[in-house]
Amino acid sequence: MELLRVDSISKSFGGVEAVKEFSMVQADAEITAIIGPNGAGKTTTFNLVSGVQSVDRGYVTFLGADITRMPPHRIQALGVSRTFQNIRLFDGLSVLDNVKISDASRLGYNMFDELLSSPRVRRREKEIQERAVAQLAFLGLDRYAGDKPSSLSYGLRRRLELARALMPEPKLLLLDEPAAGLNASEIRELMDTIQQIQLEKKISVIIVEHHMELVMNLCSTIHVMDFGRKIAAGTPREVRADAKVLEAYLGDMEEVC
Numbered sequence: 570m571e572l573l574r575v576d577s578i579s580k581s582f583g584g585v586e587a588v589k590e591f592s593m594v595q596a597d598a599e600i601t602a603i604i605g606p607n608g609a610g611k612t613t614t615f616n617l618v619s620g621v622q623s624v625d626r627g628y629v630t631f632l633g634a635d636i637t638r639m640p641p642h643r644i645q646a647l648g649v650s651r652t653f654q655n656i657r658l659f660d661g662l663s664v665l666d667n668v669k670i671s672d673a674s675r676l677g678y679n680m681f682d683e684l685l686s687s688p689r690v691r692r693r694e695k696e697i698q699e700r701a702v703a704q705l706a707f708l709g710l711d712r713y714a715g716d717k718p719s720s721l722s723y724g725l726r727r728r729l730e731l732a733r734a735l736m737p738e739p740k741l742l743l744l745d746e747p748a749a750g751l752n753a754s755e756i757r758e759l760m761d762t763i764q765q766i767q768l769e770k771k772i773s774v775i776i777v778e779h780h781m782e783l784v785m786n787l788c789s790t791i792h793v794m795d796f797g798r799k800i801a802a803g804t805p806r807e808v809r810a811d812a813k814v815l816e817a818y819l820g821d822m823e824e825v826c
């Protein structure tokens with residue numbers, strides 16, 4: 570089933586055309602990647618899909634609904650969640666609270682309920698607490714629930730970001746360079762985790778990543794960007810053999826080979 574349709578989206582910053590007529594279709598329960606050299610427009614594409622930046626031209630639909638001009642929180646409520654290239658955590662809050670506050674069901678929250686601490690609110694709080702604890706356990710972070718994010722290693726903070734993105738129970742997860750800064754064993758664990766996210770939680774995943782082993786092993790389809798445009802798309806085998814891809818990565822050839 571088609572989950573996401575990106576239809577010829579473009580975005581310029583002043584004179585820089587960061588994304589030019591980029592299109593892709595993502596099915597549910599599929600893992601795909603967007604790769605390309607630095608500055609190719611990968612993060613901007615995620616920003617446009619998740620509503621963090623507005624598109625200049627083109628359309629984005631999710632489960633058939635036009636989300637092109639929707640604000641990020643509404644897109645998230647429909648089922649699109651993401652992580653950021655640079656870790657974004659609340660250092661003043663515990664690991665558990667970092668996960669709890671990223672819950673989407675806070676929408677529709679009634680301030681009077683909160684003031685009165687009604688049974689409805691207490692039930693809801695308990696339910697959020699249980700789901701947050703479950704997400705931490707899924708990512709092997711449960712023993713750090715009471716700690717501050719700053720006391721965790723870089724690799725564990727990256728996992729915490731993933732727990733936060735999973736908390737709203739998305740249908741589609743956008744991961745922006747999840748392997749950046751991780752060591753070899755952390756990258757293997759991440760690959761297992763992404764596979765579990767797909768198989769157990771039935772979440773569709775789009776990964777922006779420079780780590781080619783991860784991309785080639787996990788993804789059924791790879792979209793390749795260069796200077797804002799899509800220059801190739803196909804299976805790992807097809808993309809590896811594509812002359813345009815090798816040219817885009819010239820000087821960096823061992824990365825794709």
Ligand SMILES: Nc1ncnc2c1ncn2[C@@H]1O[C@H](COP(=O)(O)OP(=O)(O)OP(=O)(O)O)[C@@H](O)[C@H]1O
Nearest residue numbers: 582585586587605606607608609610611612613614
């Ligand atoms: N807010 C912005 N203002 C101006 N230019 C921007 C802005 N965001 C991105 N750009 C430019 O748009 C182009 C695409 O940037 P983008 O961050 O999407 O690339 P990327 O493929 O994610 O690169 P990387 O692999 O280095 O993360 C780059 O030339 C970048 O400098």
Ligand SMILES: [Mg+2]
Nearest residue numbers: 611612613654
């Ligand atoms: Mg980027």
